[in-house]
Amino acid sequence: MENGFLCRDRFQDLLEALRSLGYQCIGPQVRDGAILFVALVAAEELPRGVRDIQAPGSYRLERTAGPRFFGWANGPQALKPLVFAPREVLWRAERAEDATIRFIPELPPPLRLAVIGVRACDLAALDLQDRHFLGPPAEDASYAARRASLFLVAVHCSDPSDSCFCASTGDGPRASTGFDLALTELDDGFIVESGSGRGAQLAASLALDAVTGDMRSEAAAQAEAARARQRRRLPSRDLRAALFARLEHPRWALVAERCLACGNCSSVCPTCFCHAGVETPELDGAASVHARVWDSCFTQSHSYIHGITVRSDTRARYRQWFTHKLGSWHEQYGRSGCVGCGRCISWCPVGIDITEEAAAICTGTGHD
Ligand code: SF4
């Protein structure tokens, strides 16, 4: 629902309104040459007049003369680290004097987070993570606690990067669901829409200005331009069937010659959820801490089962990542595991491009 227009110089009012409801604000800021989501106190901390230049194996920021806070596509993080922490203690075990063992669950500290500047692809990825961590057969208590604390302020993408292809996966560049508030950034300010009851209440508290017809026309043109600007895409055919019919395609060996098996692609991917369990026992054996840490298809240990590393080489590991993401994910979650954010393309140190590999393997095109 469209709620009104927030002038740029009143952006701080939005942050204050969220804080008055008990939320700590997290928002995009320039850190170490990239856009990262970190604690946000003042609107001046937002990346005003910044754009990102992305390409396979390349990410850099440039200054522009423009007034916009969100004129960039994305950084290496999405919402994933905020709900599925890179390392998280899940429980402790303690041995009593009578040798019985007690398991004590640990939950993250209660913290209400409002995340500003969430992209459409990030929301689609969060929905996938929800299906994994909250769906049957069991809800993950740590994920559920973090997820319940989120207030999401989306900003529709106006400047996708050259790595983005969310239009081809159907997940962007405009956010359509999953947000509390969504903002369309124009040069003078923001058209505010609400997507939840609490979002509507917050918007009502801001005493917004009226949205004009010119603003709506500019927003529509901006959305269409953002969509048209995306040049990458996944093949439109049934990738699940195409991939599983081509498990011995020679392209797997070619990509494995380039792939470093570093796991960057799964770290930055907002939908990857694989993890390992790590036990840290105390020296006297009386207690132990069990933590969950991010893992990846690309580590040797991830496919170690009963004395055997099932996927012993990079070809098998890359193929596993790829065929799960674009193929068998459909059976598990009813859709592809790729939301078209392009992060795995930009943050791959050797510039392996998932869209190029999909085209080469599934349609016989590409650059091989
Ligand atoms: S596979 Fe790549 S493009 Fe697709 S969601 Fe993951 S990081 Fe983004």
Ligand code: SF4
């Ligand atoms: S595809 Fe790229 S990012 Fe992924 S493991 Fe291989 S080298 Fe690393």
